[in-house]
Amino acid sequence: MATTSKKGKTNSEAYLRMYRQMVRIRTFEDNANQLYLSAKMPGLTHMYSGEEAVAVGICEALTDSDRITSTHRGHGHCVAKGANFRAMFCELLGKEEGYCRGKGGSMHIADQSHGNLGANAIVGGSMGIATGSALRAKMMGHDDVTVCFFGDGATAQGLMYEVMNMAALWSLPVIYACENNGYSEYTKTEEIAAGSITARAEAFGIEAFKVDGQDVLAVNDLTQKLVARCRKGEGPFFMELDTYRYHGHHVGDINREYYRSKAEEKDWKENRDPISRFRAMLVSEGIAAEDEIEAINAEIARDAEDAVAYALEAHYPDGSEVDMHVYAD
Amino acid sequence: MATTSKKGKTNSEAYLRMYRQMVRIRTFEDNANQLYLSAKMPGLTHMYSGEEAVAVGICEALTDSDRITSTHRGHGHCVAKGANFRAMFCELLGKEEGYCRGKGGSMHIADQSHGNLGANAIVGGSMGIATGSALRAKMMGHDDVTVCFFGDGATAQGLMYEVMNMAALWSLPVIYACENNGYSEYTKTEEIAAGSITARAEAFGIEAFKVDGQDVLAVNDLTQKLVARCRKGEGPFFMELDTYRYHGHHVGDINREYYRSKAEEKDWKENRDPISRFRAMLVSEGIAAEDEIEAINAEIARDAEDAVAYALEAHYPDGSEVDMHVYAD
Amino acid sequence: MREITLSQAVNEALAEEMRRDPTTFIIGEDVAEAGTPFKVLSGLVEEFGTARVIDTPIAEPGFMGIAVGAAMTGARPIVDLMFGDFIFLIMDQLCNQAAKTHYMSGGKLTVPLVLRTNLGATRRSAAQHSQSLQALVAHIPGLKVAMPSSAYEAKGLMKTAIRDNNPVVIFEDKLMYQDKAPVPEEEYLIPFGQANVKREGRDITLIGTSSMVQVAEKAAELLKADGIDAEVIDPRTIVPLDEATLLASVRKTSRAIVIDEGHQSYGVTAEIASRLNEKAFYHLDAPVLRMGAMDVPVPFSPALEDLTVPTPERVAANARKLCAGEMIDAA
Amino acid sequence: MREITLSQAVNEALAEEMRRDPTTFIIGEDVAEAGTPFKVLSGLVEEFGTARVIDTPIAEPGFMGIAVGAAMTGARPIVDLMFGDFIFLIMDQLCNQAAKTHYMSGGKLTVPLVLRTNLGATRRSAAQHSQSLQALVAHIPGLKVAMPSSAYEAKGLMKTAIRDNNPVVIFEDKLMYQDKAPVPEEEYLIPFGQANVKREGRDITLIGTSSMVQVAEKAAELLKADGIDAEVIDPRTIVPLDEATLLASVRKTSRAIVIDEGHQSYGVTAEIASRLNEKAFYHLDAPVLRMGAMDVPVPFSPALEDLTVPTPERVAANARKLCAGEMIDAA
Ligand SMILES: Cc1ncc(C[n+]2csc(CCOP(=O)(O)OP(=O)(O)O)c2C)c(N)n1
Ligand SMILES: Cc1ncc(C[n+]2csc(CCOP(=O)(O)OP(=O)(O)O)c2C)c(N)n1
Ligand SMILES: [Mg+2]
Numbered sequence A, B: 001m002a003t004t005s006k007k008g009k010t011n012s013e014a015y016l017r018m019y020r021q022m023v024r025i026r027t028f029e030d031n032a033n034q035l036y037l038s039a040k041m042p043g044l045t046h047m048y049s050g051e052e053a054v055a056v057g058i059c060e061a062l063t064d065s066d067r068i069t070s071t072h073r074g075h076g077h078c079v080a081k082g083a084n085f086r087a088m089f090c091e092l093l094g095k096e097e098g099y100c101r102g103k104g105g106s107m108h109i110a111d112q113s114h115g116n117l118g119a120n121a122i123v124g125g126s127m128g129i130a131t132g133s134a135l136r137a138k139m140m141g142h143d144d145v146t147v148c149f150f151g152d153g154a155t156a157q158g159l160m161y162e163v164m165n166m167a168a169l170w171s172l173p174v175i176y177a178c179e180n181n182g183y184s185e186y187t188k189t190e191e192i193a194a195g196s197i198t199a200r201a202e203a204f205g206i207e208a209f210k211v212d213g214q215d216v217l218a219v220n221d222l223t224q225k226l227v228a229r230c231r232k233g234e235g236p237f238f239m240e241l242d243t244y245r246y247h248g249h250h251v252g253d254i255n256r257e258y259y260r261s262k263a264e265e266k267d268w269k270e271n272r273d274p275i276s277r278f279r280a281m282l283v284s285e286g287i288a289a290e291d292e293i294e295a296i297n298a299e300i301a302r303d304a305e306d307a308v309a310y311a312l313e314a315h316y317p318d319g320s321e322v323d324m325h326v327y328a329d
Numbered sequence C, D: 001m002r003e004i005t006l007s008q009a010v011n012e013a014l015a016e017e018m019r020r021d022p023t024t025f026i027i028g029e030d031v032a033e034a035g036t037p038f039k040v041l042s043g044l045v046e047e048f049g050t051a052r053v054i055d056t057p058i059a060e061p062g063f064m065g066i067a068v069g070a071a072m073t074g075a076r077p078i079v080d081l082m083f084g085d086f087i088f089l090i091m092d093q094l095c096n097q098a099a100k101t102h103y104m105s106g107g108k109l110t111v112p113l114v115l116r117t118n119l120g121a122t123r124r125s126a127a128q129h130s131q132s133l134q135a136l137v138a139h140i141p142g143l144k145v146a147m148p149s150s151a152y153e154a155k156g157l158m159k160t161a162i163r164d165n166n167p168v169v170i171f172e173d174k175l176m177y178q179d180k181a182p183v184p185e186e187e188y189l190i191p192f193g194q195a196n197v198k199r200e201g202r203d204i205t206l207i208g209t210s211s212m213v214q215v216a217e218k219a220a221e222l223l224k225a226d227g228i229d230a231e232v233i234d235p236r237t238i239v240p241l242d243e244a245t246l247l248a249s250v251r252k253t254s255r256a257i258v259i260d261e262g263h264q265s266y267g268v269t270a271e272i273a274s275r276l277n278e279k280a281f282y283h284l285d286a287p288v289l290r291m292g293a294m295d296v297p298v299p300f301s302p303a304l305e306d307l308t309v310p311t312p313e314r315v316a317a318n319a320r321k322l323c324a325g326e327m328i329d330a331a
């Protein structure tokens, strides 16, 4: 394995944290999906399962003062950036103790305390926000970096090119992270993206990288380097991460054979799963034993169950909150 | 001269027409500027002088059924696509006999009979329109080509990338013609455009060309080839034309040394003027004698004078027209 | 008469008009094989092919601009905008380009296109997928705005919109796609600018748009119990607006409530109420009341979202007060 | 008191606030060396440098989005949008993002930014450079909307806007940049939601916004000759709207005309008129009249353009009719 040399005792902790975070995301999503299927969750939601190595590989290279902007498929980013299950499930259920007091829901979940500026229900809608966060950092002399998550579909939005141009002109500390999961809704990426996605960033003079989004260490390594370079004023950067979503576009998208085959899904799940891959590596490298891994998984499962139970019991916001927070004081 | 071989008797007529069209544009603009300076023209206007070889080189490769979309700096495109002076000056003065019955003015002048879909006061605003015209041609099985004119400044608009993506995916017969005159308003192009403009088109899989926009033959040659290829279904294409505007951003932009030097302006006018260059070539190649050239110039000057006089005397639209044409029947 | 869903009604209208006129085509995200997330367009790509049912990248300003250009040069595009909330993305192409081209060209260029989109909250879709933005487009001269209130209107207005030579925006109510209504087998069109008196009444006029027509009808049912006889009117198009029918009703009943699912302030209800006030002032026994959605972004939480939109109960309560002369605010 | 132009007043407000708060910055096209095409910002880049007076490419959605992100993370951007007509380009970032973030985050994130732009026709700038689009943004909860009517208001409202913790849109009248008015040397702020009674009167209330305040004042002068004593009120902000002052006036005069330079239909005048009708109904002797711009794209030709906006003469003529009980339409 090419990465062996970088591993060792010192990294064990970081690796276990990455493993744990990936499992936390998968577990969160499985529970969220269950809530939907049992009609306990209002509305729809978009599962991140399968893409865990992207969010975790990136966010583990960031500190709490670094910012991210997230997407409609945002639970993974939120967990990876440090959010806790209770406040997340409360938000998904529209409860007062949710991160946004139930006002945002799955598509607008934000966690300011960990630098998550929020999911966004407008595809590409947060690209300006991320770039603006980076402009603020530069202008105010802060050394934080902002990562902008978005999908392959979002590369069709003109806003991306407008803000990449400015980020490049002004050398802003922002990393554009394109989660290419091969689809936007029910359409294959090649049908909606002409040419090359990384070349588009390069045309603006932005260094761009393609990376295996199912390999958490590869993602993390690259991100660490780019974050360090951003802090030195060498931003912006662009990453295209090859990945896959296991579920449908949203929880309600069940019959999807007309746009993607079961064989393809099976192949990704069985052969490229970011969690199994990493787990096998942890075990084979002696970083964790099977039973330790199982203990981690079990603990996370319990944590999620508790949080779901808590959220189901939690209060809805009082009706009087409906016209609060329209304006800040 | 590299182009000599392509010239000869058969081209004389085409060359003289190109020369005439360039002089017509210059003459039109000189008169329009005079109207502004003598306070006879309402509002402001943007002069095309200096960029004649771009509009003429391109439009002479098109037929009346080919379409163009134009910009705020649109008089040149309008003349080059075949418009007459009277209806143009009437439009600039807000008169009933103008191309748009006085409702559009300089910034919205359109000449549907020659395929000019109109100037546009939103920078980049016509990029979708041009692409849509091309989609219509393809869908309806027509063989016309659409040229989208826009400035270097307009390359900052996200819309361009959205429609280039679709034009490339769907192989539309559209040519994006970027008139790079080095400035957008009072700002140099290098301050507002990161990376490379042609590379941006190439990143979408679009063949892109850079051409000397002061050389009408070079522009025309390239356009002829691209138009022919578009008709065969090989579009879209992108051209970046290096050019220069002699006047300020608009007629009122007089003191401009804070953003561009007189020396630079002098250099372009004296050494790269598209009309003088072409005139010298016509004479040296024996296509036209000096006195023939002067006769052409004089005739155009008279034509413009007549048209100005006519337009100054022409009627304003009746007040009752104010709420006509809001809706088509 | 057979009953079909609003979704089927739209689908039929599109299919019929596309058969009739080969220059029509549909353009938008996931409109072809997927038939849109709401499945409204299912089957159309099979009949008309991908050349006329065109899947686009996620580039709303781009495909809106493309539609404008196609319309200006001889085609009749039907633009599918997945959520009404995305109108904000295409405002420039819709309002600066499509709406003004005919006028700016002195009548020489036309832009015959239809923008199909939707409105409506209470789907638990939060602030960016629940807006009812009809007021914004109604403010822009050059656009027509249709708001079907049932499958019957959805079909008839759509067919009229496609044949209209202007840009027309149609807002469908997301929550009504599965609602059935009687729809004739034979072809029919509903002319723009003709309001529909859904229910006659003497005591008060309830004017509702789109989703709020049902709310008004239910309120009228509730009011019957109180002996209040409400007239319910559906303007069907808000541009053009059938003032005459609305005024005739209000002159008769002397009282009116205008109900629309867009935000109340600077919204649709203000325009309609103002026209009634201006032109039926001396017939009014009480101020014309407006009921729009609350002036708050749409909250996700069901506990909050349901508070933001007019309900039959709240309309009925206000109607009772109006009829009893109890509008204290107005004193 | 010294007199300065509206342009200078804005410039002073920006300079003072930028000195006071290092997190403020200006972003937009040609704002630095050029000081904008209207030269309103001249001198600011010399004092604050290009790090705080930032020239952008021609990418309105892009720099608006950037401002939102900067505002969400601790800066206070002042966005310069060269023409009000370009609001259409930034609606998504303004209305889906800036306006809703505070609410959607349950009050945790704030977006303190100012969008400076303009309105106003009769500059012979045609349909895409002459619009007055305040109604559109006023409809969106989460935005505040200021409409200064003179240099004095321009300065005081701008300073308040910059200190406000919400997205605020300020519309300056392009034709007023060179108009002078008395402006104190000492610092002052004008609170939002406080209308200004420009002229007291008994017979009729003329409510004007921005450019239309002058029109109302001139109309009041004309009406004096007829013995009609008009009260003139400038709401100064339309969101929040100072209903109390407007209502008090109308309850006194019993008649009102609302004047705004945006299109009349589905425009600002509809909201203000509706509120007066709703809440002062029983005090009104005549319907509240609205005078907006005509519902047509702004034509280029001077012969047509001047017909599209309210003038003192037309306001006065309508006021005379209202006072004489001649509003035939309303019968
Ligand atoms: C501006 C906008 N257009 C359309 C949509 C509807 N929509 C939601 S998610 C989605 C697909 C996004 O694809 P991608 O960016 O690849 O993200 P993924 O869902 O694959 O993670 C679409 C079209 C939207 N939310 N916003
Ligand atoms: C969307 C938009 N933003 C800003 C403007 C103001 N404006 C008019 S022309 C211009 C510069 C355009 O530069 P470029 O595209 O290079 O064309 P040029 O004027 O050089 O021909 C600007 C910023 C506008 N008309 N539209
Ligand atoms: Mg995707």
Ligand SMILES: [Mg+2]
Pocket (backbone or CB within 6 Å): B151, B152, B153, B179, B180, B181, B182, B183, B184, B185
């Ligand atoms: Mg230029």
